Amino acid sequence: MAIITISRQFGSQGEAVAEVLAEATGYTLLNKRTLEGLITEKHVPDIRLEWINESSPRRMEELEEKRVQYIEFLKVTISELAEKKHIFMLGRGCQFLFQAYENAVHFRVIAPLEIRAGNIQRRFGVDKATALRLINEKDAERNDYNFYFHRGDWNDPELYNLTLNTGTSSLAETAGIILYFLRERDVLTPCEYEDIKSEVVPLLDQKLRDIADGTFQRKVLKGKDGPPVFANESEEEFARILDYYKIEYLYEPTTFPLRWDSEGNIESAFAPDFYFPDFDLYIELTTMKQQLVTKKNRKLRELRKLYPHVNIKLFYRRDYHKLLKKFGIDKG
Template sequence: MAVITISRQFGSGGEEVARLVAEKKRYLLVNKAMILENLRSYGISDDFDQFDEKNIRNIDRAEYRELEKKRRHYLKTIHNFIYDLAIRENLVILGRGGQVLFKDFPPALHVKIIAPLKCRLRTVCKSYGLDEAVAARLIEEKDRDRQDYLRQIFGYDWLDLDLYHLVINTGIFGLEEAALLIVNAAKVKEETGNVLNSLPDAKIQEQNFTVSQVQDAKGNAPSFAHPSEEEFAKMLDFYQIKWLYEPKTFPLEWDSEGNITVAFAPDFYLPEQDLYVELTTQKQKLVWKKNKKIRRLREIYPHVKIKIIYGRDYRGLLQKYGIEEKGE
């Protein structure tokens, strides 16, 4: 479906422009109110004020980790919600990193609304009944939040003009005119096809998607021992299967004093399936040691379900998904 994303400086009238565009195009407007309403059904509406277009700052390390975990869950939910919506509806998305979320979606039109500080001060003073000094602080704070949000979550500079098809200055154009410009730009884009390309490959390589880092079911990003394990974790993530990386070590042999001499930690645990998965990319003739450990594990812990994915199975998976195998 069609997507128009609108990013805006605080006080530039971007919200009103988005509303007008949605009205003219008869698209669904995805703004603060709409998201908040829908997030109630996901049980994370309480997190909205804390994380919506905001950066995490000025807190201690332990608190940061906890908050970051919560935020990742919040962002994953909201981004999935928006993506799913885009499959069914034509959307006007206000803020929330829409320009990055749909950066590689060819039909999308990305718009930035800006205005000179003087104009924004006037708008904010009038809209919120503030004096100029307070309005200036509010503008600075809001813009910094949005800028940091885009950098922290997606690794993009908010003012990177490569992200936008169109930048409109509402210090020059009125809000109604800005909306008309967007509607016309969308029409031109629909008629002429997608001649504009996305960012160069080098830029894509540089991007740092905090939310797309591989995370386990507890929100931790483990250090994988082998690239194949990370690829497998991504596969599980893709199909929304919860996993934990090496969460448990099973003692297998003990010496006469009861000290553990041999133990085995399967690579993955899938809590919903109550299943351990061991991934091995070693050649078949070299896996006998691992097989021996797994046989022993099954003897001592008969209730534990474990599945081994051998090198040939793993390569079969890669072949199925058309992925090239990564080296050590």
């Protein structure tokens, strides 16, 4: 059976192409989520899950044995699966692992920097500068990952059978070229090729709608069918004060993504407690002891770095108690 590797630049939408092709063909898709599941299922204690996210260890000299174990796990697992079914393998440097494999074909999906930045801006609701910074970070992570684990440069064009540019071809055209190549390699029969090709466009349209539906919109304020359910007593008390003085607010209306994995899925996010539309101000209320707010402060710094135009304040325990005292509420 064929092993079809798809390497992709961050923001090129190569993930969408791979997911749609796997769905249309019925082939197995191996990506971050499915590989993590296999590691858990096989109880492989020496494999670190963060490596599946295409990140490399910082203290490399201490981990050579584990690097070899990780590479062996990838090669054996994928080879075993390919004995039963054709495989679409997304990233993880498998263009290196299966370079000499007779039934492997290797594709790379790229796009011009401006196109990649635009895709990331639309999907994650960040400005252009932040999108470019994310691209630089992800490109550096993948360079380091491939150099450390595979001892190679993933930008080497000789690793790939075809390099496809989603800046000059639509996603449907990109998927169509891959299908045509698979037909020419006898992975697909002519009849299979025609049937699957007709499915790709509607599947891609749906995939792009799904991405758009999940797109982060900073200024879209969620409506509530009823009164909000507050996370704790302090938030409820704070809301009662706002209600009494008729100060308009929304409770947790916006979630700000802070970190993404190698496939563009949100790994960390922050939803401030209150938003005041009249002041375009977010308030995060924390009544924890000061030594326990480190994690929240770190998220706040990340948010301000990614979304510099967002006006947000952290309301500390001392500020909260001063407010209660001002309104004659004694919490002891």
